[in-house]
Amino acid sequence: MRVKFWGVRGSIPCPGPHTCKYGGNTACIEIRFDDLPRQIIIDAGSGLRELGNFMMGHDLPKGPITTSIYLSHTHWDHIMGFPFFTPIYIPSTRIEVFGPVSHERDTLETIVGGQMTYRYFPVRQAELAASISYANLKEGRFDLGDGIVLTTKYLNHPILCLGYRFEYQGKVLCTAYDTEPYQNLFCTDPNEPEYDELMAIEGETVAREQNEALEHFVTGADLLVHDAQYTAGEYAPSKVGWGHTPMETAIAVARRRQVKRLALFHHEPMRTDGQFDLLCQDYAQRGGEGGPEIFFAREGEEIIL
């Protein structure tokens, strides 16, 4: 498996002189297989635009483009690249889009394609030349053919969000963003008037179970792409409940779960290249002996598994 980062930021694209090195586009990861004519894309953030341009020059001359896009969730930074993905304007293109949909009654097609209405964009979804199908994805295990197996896992984010675990020929790529450690949301201080013992106990149990399940999901990954938007210092005072993980937690999980390489991902848009370089000197060393190789994901970087 060849895994390439086309977008590594969270929240919003942040181009500029201070983000050239690590990149300013939002989430988009491409997987290719040396011995299979298949391509899988995870997320359609603004990085998808560059990937589309690359595919127009690299793939289209060889024949019609066929690809699958797996959306982690439908927050805007993960779907905004779709209208600018040039292959959707080519009649021979075939695209399957998969992703989770929350309880709202809208379909995945309405949510992703809904960006392409005259209100927001000059081209309507109905006018797209490519053949595009949409499928709602849930938690489960799926045989994608050609020996590729996909496991999906719900993550902890303010909207339904999936982590993906792709396995091929004994190698494992796992994504776990956007997510945050589950916590007991109920009051645990018996001195508070709203304290309820049963709620406090159950909250504790459920959070522990869910964190265990999440960690189990990433166990043994050759490459884990994990949410690491904040440092622990940034997270604790004001970012709890936003659906993102402190770097320290991502590293601890990777170490506990025998992950081989950990790509810290979904970068805070305010973070500059200079700040990353400084953080890198510290955090990249935290894998410990025999522990994971740790790095901050960089746009354009390719990892071979």
Added chain:
Amino acid sequence: MDIAEQLHKTIQDYIDRMPSLSTTVTKVLEVCNSPKTSANDLNRVISLDPVLTGHVLKLINSAYYSLPNQVSSLARAIIMLGLNTVKNLALSTAVVGALGKKSCFTALPMDAFWAHSICVGVTAKALAAARSVPSAQREEYFVGGMLHDLGKIPLNTCFAEEYAQALQLAALEQGSLLRAEQLLVGVDHGLAGRLIGEKWRLAPSIIDSLALHHAPEQAPDEYRDLVATVALANLYTNIYEIGSAGDMFPETPFLMSILDIMGLRWADLMPLHEIVQVELDKAQVFLKLTERENS
């Protein structure tokens, strides 16, 4: 389509747009619109509304989540779905309720129905505690009790005229409402409850609480204690006339058979009075506070 199928379809079509109870709507809106809502408050406000509780459990048990084990606890649903998802769901349900409140609850007074539901939930939970049911399972007893009469809502709304007649008949005969429903509507609230539970994919134990609280002996072994507890809590609530859900005349042989299933005597229920009253008062204060703030 025969008549029975038609009745079922009418109920099933109504289930998904079944509104929240207007008794709780104001508080739901207040709690869920506040950016500072605590999980405790959210749990509390939802657990005071049987329809909303059902909707939240439906969401987490629905195909979208396809979880291996069905969830029957609100606290678990809140941790797993997150505060925002649950708040948004509660808001959308509550808004439907606020819009729809005039057209529903024509024959059953809503506030009385609400008080009855809460009381059965609280009593079932207190009975579970008194009988040393492990604390992790007591929430299920509350939910089962709280939701047990949910089947009356579609009957009361979709077949308002027939349902009013059924209530009158039960009152005239001083007899079972279930039988009057069967005679005049053609569907009783146990069956309607089962249709709701199945459509919402509620846990089997909760479905049986909705469907079999007038016949707990028919519940499978593993849920019989829960269903019998709900049945007993229901009789207790009716005998002491706390709120009302139209079933005013409990039959003594039925009461005896449930006490028998549970190995209890009627006198064993006396210590519950205070616990139930305290819980009911707390719920009323919680809700009425809002009405004052909004008036």
